[in-house]
Amino acid sequence: MDPLAMMRSAVDQWEKLANEYGGQFLQRPETTQAMQKMTAGFLQMQKMTQDAMGKALAAANLPSRMDIEALSGRLGAIEASLARIEAASAPVPSSGAPLPRPPRTRKPPLRP
Amino acid sequence: MSAESGLFERGRQEFERALQRNIKGLDYFTSPAPVLGASAKDVLIERGTLRLYHYRPLTDEIYRVPVLLVMATTNRGYIFDLTPGQSLVEYLLQRGYDVFMIDWEAPRPDEKTLDLASYVLDFLPSCVARVKQVTGEPDISVIGYCFGGVLALLWAALHPDAGLKNLATFTTPVDFTKMPLFATWSDKRYFDVDRLVGTLGNCPAEMLYTAFDSLRPGGRVAANIRLLDRMWDDEFVKAHRMIDRWSSDVLPLAGAYFRDTTKRLMWDNALFERTMDVAGRPVDLEAITVPFLHVTAEHDHIVPTAASAPLIEMVGGTDKEHVTLKGGHVSLIGGPNAVRRMWPKLDQWLAEKSL
Numbered sequence: 001m002d003p004l005a006m007m008r009s010a011v012d013q014w015e016k017l018a019n020e021y022g023g024q025f026l027q028r029p030e031t032t033q034a035m036q037k038m039t040a041g042f043l044q045m046q047k048m049t050q051d052a053m054g055k056a057l058a059a060a061n062l063p064s065r066m067d068i069e070a071l072s073g074r075l076g077a078i079e080a081s082l083a084r085i086e087a088a089s090a091p092v093p094s095s096g097a098p099l100p101r102p103p104r105t106r107k108p109p110l111r112p
Numbered sequence: 113m114s115a116e117s118g119l120f121e122r123g124r125q126e127f128e129r130a131l132q133r134n135i136k137g138l139d140y141f142t143s144p145a146p147v148l149g150a151s152a153k154d155v156l157i158e159r160g161t162l163r164l165y166h167y168r169p170l171t172d173e174i175y176r177v178p179v180l181l182v183m184a185t186t187n188r189g190y191i192f193d194l195t196p197g198q199s200l201v202e203y204l205l206q207r208g209y210d211v212f213m214i215d216w217e218a219p220r221p222d223e224k225t226l227d228l229a230s231y232v233l234d235f236l237p238s239c240v241a242r243v244k245q246v247t248g249e250p251d252i253s254v255i256g257y258c259f260g261g262v263l264a265l266l267w268a269a270l271h272p273d274a275g276l277k278n279l280a281t282f283t284t285p286v287d288f289t290k291m292p293l294f295a296t297w298s299d300k301r302y303f304d305v306d307r308l309v310g311t312l313g314n315c316p317a318e319m320l321y322t323a324f325d326s327l328r329p330g331g332r333v334a335a336n337i338r339l340l341d342r343m344w345d346d347e348f349v350k351a352h353r354m355i356d357r358w359s360s361d362v363l364p365l366a367g368a369y370f371r372d373t374t375k376r377l378m379w380d381n382a383l384f385e386r387t388m389d390v391a392g393r394p395v396d397l398e399a400i401t402v403p404f405l406h407v408t409a410e411h412d413h414i415v416p417t418a419a420s421a422p423l424i425e426m427v428g429g430t431d432k433e434h435v436t437l438k439g440g441h442v443s444l445i446g447g448p449n450a451v452r453r454m455w456p457k458l459d460q461w462l463a464e465k466s467l
Contacts, residue, residue: 108467
């Protein structure tokens, strides 16, 4: 009798049962409903905090997260335009080193 | 060997392992994680969440048709390029392919408006055009992993003249009702995706990580017990660290994209029901007639075979093959099973079609 082999086998068995019964529990509609209610509660709280912070920041004449996101969006659009221009101009690798260009003539090896 | 000496030998071996476990256990917490995704590459596109990489060839002669790997949007692409000897990218380069990869960074808050159409009608076509420009070749082979496969399928169906020569999908779902836990959690009676996206912008990575982790509620605890038990085994520890790091490295999803995929794929099961559209353009998978390889994993707990297997019948053309290999969702492409089974199968299938 090998106690370590028994321990390993017990871990395997436990994992199998935990996955089976845990999975069944998580698949129950009641569990999903409870999980989603918690998520909805968290989202509601998040929204209320966002609104309150937005008003406070506006009163202090400071940009809100949405203002920063809008700026980030505009920067992203500029970045995308630059990327398109760069792509249209020349295929230069980012590292600056010359791109190796082996001939594209390879044939698959003969299989027995 | 007598019973006593056998027992003595076993005891000695376990003592030695316990010693190594203690020494290496300390190393585990103090040593840096293995460097992943280190194959030499050039970044061809770096636009918001999108990255297009071109890997440096490792052979003097390469196949004519370039290969584009499309990573799933929830995880990092270095699963294709773990460490030397455990890297699909390195394997393909050594076999003479010209390899590109579409990878993703976490979408920025302002990228919450990216939707499914952004990925299928903008990102993928831009990358394919860039690959053609760099290689000068009109043809391309595309390989999609998990949801990267879904994106590749949608792109292929909507761009019949894009020069697609071969298409392969790994563990790609098509019947989303056969992913029971995801289907239950996103049940429209309880899950208000509009509210989530409206409040948070992008779908948080933590939420996705918890969802993936909950698919096997006992998996993480059992994995840690096994790690402690096998701490003396360097190869096991290395493999555990690589896969553990990758599976914990989950990306957030762009809000509108998450909303589109939840509504159209999880709720409507539109791809399987053949009612899918992207920005109003109907998707017909039968329009994909190029050679097609569909690889599924026997023990895939994320995309069960029942969710992925029907794809082979839905794609058009006659040169198509479905292979189910031993392994799970991740080990299919990045573990010892992958090295032995999947990579040689892919090479065998692709080589003659890459001329």
